[in-house]
Amino acid sequence: MTVQPHAAPDDVILRAVQVGKVYPGTTALHGVDFAVRRGAVNVLLGENGAGKSTLMKILAGVEQPSSGQLFLDGREVRFASVNDAAAQGIGIIFQEMNLCPNLSVAENIFLRYPAVRFGIDIDRRQHIEAARALMRRLEHDIDPNALVGDLRIAQQQIVEIAKALAHDARILIMDEPTSALSATEVEILFRVIAELKSAGVAIVYISHRLEELVRIGDCVTVLRDGRLQATAEMADIDIPWLIAQMVGAMAEPAVPAPPRPDARDALRIGSVSLRNPHGGYFVDGVSLQLAAGEVVGLYGLLGAGRSELFEVLIGAQPDAEGSVVLDGEELAGLPIAARIRRGIALVPEDRQREGLVQCLSVSANLSLASLWRFLRGFAIDTAREHDAVLRAIRDLLIKVSSPNVEVTALSGGNQQKVVIGKALLTRPKVLLLDEPGRGIDVGAKAEVFRTMRHLAAEGLGVMFATSDLKEVMAVADRIVVMAGGRVTGDFPRARATEERLVAAANQGAAAAAGVAR
Amino acid sequence: MTGTASTTIASPARRRQTSPLLLLLSLRTLIALFVVLGFFSATAPNFLDIGTLVLLAKHVSINALLAIGMTFVVLTGGIDLSVGSIVGLAGMVAGGLIDRGVPLHFLHVTLFLDVPVVIAIAIAVGVLVGAINGLLVTWLSVAPFIATLGTLYVARGTALLISNGETFPNLVGRPQFHNTGFPILGAGTVLGVPVSVIALVVVGIVAAYLATRTPFGRRVYAVGGNERAALLSGVPVAKVKLAVYMISGACAAFAGLIVASELVASHPASGETFELNAIAATVLGGTSLVGGRGTIWGTVIGAFVIGILADGLVMLGVSSFWQMVIKGLVIIAAVVLDQLQRRMQRRMAIQAQAA
Secondary structure, eight states: OOBOOOOOGGGEEEEEEEEEEEETTEEEEEEEEEEEETTSEEEEEEOTTSSHHHHHHHHTTSSOOSEEEEEETTEEEOOSSHHHHHHTTEEEEOSSOOOOTTSBHHHHHTSSSOOEETTTEEOHHHHHHHHHHHHHHTTOOOOTTSBGGGSOHHHHHHHHHHHHHTTTOSEEEEESTTTTOOHHHHHHHHHHHHHHHHTTOEEEEEOSOHHHHHHHOSEEEEEETTEEEEEEEGGGOOHHHHHHHHHSSOOOOOOOOOOOOOOOEEEEEEEEEEEOTTSSEEEEEEEEEEETTOEEEEEOOTTSSHHHHHHHHHTOOTTOEEEEEETTEEOTTOOHHHHHHHTEEEEOSOIIIIIOOTTSBHHHHHHGGGGGGGEETTEEOHHHHHHHHHHHHHHTTOOOSOTTSBGGGSOHHHHHHHHHHHHHTTOOSEEEEESTTTTOOHHHHHHHHHHHHHHHHTTOEEEEEESOHHHHHHHOSEEEEEETTEEEEEEEGGGOOHHHHHHHHHHTHHHHHHHHO | OHHHHHHHHHOHHHHOOOOHHHHHHHTHHHHHHHHHHHHHHHHSTTTTSHHHHHHHHHHHHHHHHHHHHHHHHHHTTOOOTTHHHHHHHHHHHHHHHHHTOEEEGGGTEEEOOOHHHHHHHHHHHHHHHHHHHHHHHHTSOOOHHHHHHHHHHHHHHHHHHHHTTOOBOOOSOOGGGTOOOTTHHHHOEETTEEHHHHHHHHHHHHHHHHHHHSHHHHHHHHHHHOHHHHHHTTOOHHHHHHHHHHHHHHHHHHHHHHHHHHHTSBOTTTTTTHHHHHHHHHHHTTOOTTSSOOOHHHHHHHHHHHHHHHHHHHHHTOOHHHHHHHHHHHHHHHHHHHHHHHHHHHHHHHHHHHO
C-alpha cells in the first residue's frame, strides 16, 4: 500500500522530478518526486525538517532547486522568482505571514499586480471593490480599508488567501493555513477549498493536523528526512498509517505519569489583570495555582488571553496588575531578568520573532538567558558555558553539527528545541510554554511533551498554552480553560472531557469577540 | 540520534572547510590594510619612515577611538551621529577649564583644576551627552538617527556657546595654577610611542574584551540581532542601549581631548564630520548597520585603512577632491565585498553539505 500507480498524466498539472535542495547546515531534499493533480487537494506530510516547506518553496519559485526538474503541463519550467511562478498560475500562502502591516487589506491583496488607470496611478476604487468581493467569497467581513496590522492573526490569514485568489491561481499552495484559525474559521476555509477544487484549482496542502488532512485530502505524499517516503490515495489510508509513515514507527501516545501528591505551590497567581488599548482586558482577574511537579494545560481559543497571561508572568507587561508569587516570593514589579533569576522561564509562541537571535550561534542562543551562571568575575567562563551548551544539545537531542553553527541553519523543530534549551539552562522552578507544539511535527511534539513530563517529574511546575484539545487532554494533569481573558474552567484530567472544555472555552467567547473587534 | 549529535560535535574543526578565495574575502580588511601599506610604501617617498608611521598612528588613533565607541552602538542596531560634536564639546570644556578656570563669583576667585580632573570632567560631559542619546532612544523611543542628529546640533551649539565661537588658544596651563601637563595627551610619548596610540591600544583591548567575553558584550549582540527575543530572555535592553551610547560618548570625548591636546588649543568647530569617518571605519571593518554582526578588531583595522589612505594620498599630492572620491569608493567596495563573502560562505556550506 505504499506506492500507488501514478494518476493519469493529463490529471497532473505540476510535476517535480528528483528535486533536491541543499542549505548550509542541512540537506533539505534528496531527489524527491511529487505530482500535483488538478482539482484535488494534494497533501504534503512529514515531520519538521522533513523537507515539506522546502519542496513547497521550490514549487512556488521562492527557492531554486539544487538539482532535479519541474514540469508544468508537461513542459519543463524553471521559476526564477515568486513573481515568475505567480505569472504561471502558482499561488502560495506562507506559514509565516507575508503581509505589510502598514498597508490596507486592499493594498496588500493587490501589491504584486496593482490595477492601474492609464498605466499610471493606482485604481483604488477597483481595488476596494475587488477586495470586498473576495472577502464575500471567503465569507469574511473584513473592511478592505482596514490596516492589516490592526487585524487579528486569523483575519490576516484570510487576507493571505484572498491575495493568492486575486491572481487567479491554478495551483494554490497552503502551508499550515489553519494553524492560527478557530474551528469556525477552519470550516469556512474548507468550504473555500472545496469551491476552488470544483473550479479545477490544484491545492497543495501542508498541515500537521492529521484529522484535517484525512478529511479534506484527496491524495497524500509523505516525506521523511528529505526523502520521499510514500504516496497514497487518502481513501485507502488512515491516521495511524500516516503517523507510521511520518515517524517510521507507530508513535506511542504520550502517557502522562500520575501526578505527584505534592502540595507545595510553585506558582500562585492572584487576580492578575492586563488592560487592552480598547478599554477592555486582555487578562481579566485571573487567579490560579501551579503545584511543583504538575503539568497544567492552559486551553483556550485564539485571543483568549493565554499569551498575554504568560507575558504578564514573565514580566514583559509592566502595566499588569495583581500578584504573582513564585515559590513564596512576590514577583510583581520585578523586571524580566530578575524573574528569570528567581526561577521562571518562558518559551514564547513565535520562535522566529521572540525566541531566537538569528545572527548568533546555537551556543550563544542557548546561553543567552543564563549568562549569569557562567560568570567568572566580569567575564564569561567559556569552558563552563560550552559544557552546559553541549549538555543541553545532548539532552534535548538537538540535531546540529557544531554549537557554533548559526541558529538559522537548523530546521524548525530543532530551533524550537534551542528555545526550550535556553529556558532550561536558567534552571527554572516554573516553566511556561506557549504553544510548544505549534508548527512542529508529531515526532518532535512527542519529544517536547515527553521532556515536559520529565521536567515535572523532577519537581518543576510546567504550564503550557495550547488551542489543541487532543494535545491538552493527552499531556496535562490539570486543564485550565481561558476565554475572553478570564478563567472559565479548571478540571483535573479525570473530570475533563472534550465537551466540557469546549463549552468552557466558548463561555466567554462573545465577550472575547467584542474585545477583539 | 544522540550518537550523531555527539560524534559530530566532537570534530567541529573538520567542518571548517575553506576555499582560498573565501579566506581572502574574510580577511579582506586586513588585506586591504597591507595593500594600502604596500602601495604607499612603494609610491610615497619616506612612507615607511618611523616618523611618518608614528604620525600616521596618531592620526588614526582619533578616528579609531571614535569608531570603537560607534561599533558598540551599531552592534545594537543604532547609530551615533553626535560623536563629532562631542569631540568639539569635550575639547572646549577642557580648554575653558584650563584657560579660564571656573569663576566663583561669590568668593571673587577663579578656580583652576588639575589636568586629571579636567580630563575627567570632559569625559563626563561626553558620557552625559551619550546618556541623553540613550535616554532619547530608550525612554522616549526616538529613532537613533534622529536623536543623535539632534544632539549633534545641540552639542555643537553648546561648544560654540562656551567661548562665543572663539578658540581657546593656549592649553599649556600655568605652573602657578598647577594645571600644566595637558599637552602630554597629544604630544607625549612613552618609549617613543605616542600617548594617544597607547590609549588606542588600551581602549581597543578593553573594548574587544568587553564585546567578546562579558555578558554585556553578548547582550549587545543579542539586542542588535533580535531585540524582542533578547528582552524575553531577560536582557535589560534599555540598559544595554543606554550603556552603548554612553560608551560612544566617552570614546568621543576622549578623542576630543586628544585633538585639543595635539593642537594645544581648542576650537569649537573641531570634529566636524568625524562621525562620518567613524561610521566608515566601522562599516569597513565588517560591522553590519542592521546590528548583531561585527568586531572591534575589524573596526580598528578599518580605521587604519582609512587613515593610511588619507595620509598616503596627501603624501602623493593627490588633490583632496580625489581623496574624497577614493574614500567613498573604498567604503562602497567594502560593503559589496561583505555581501559577496556572505553569499560565498553560504554556497561553500551548501557544497560541504552536498559532499
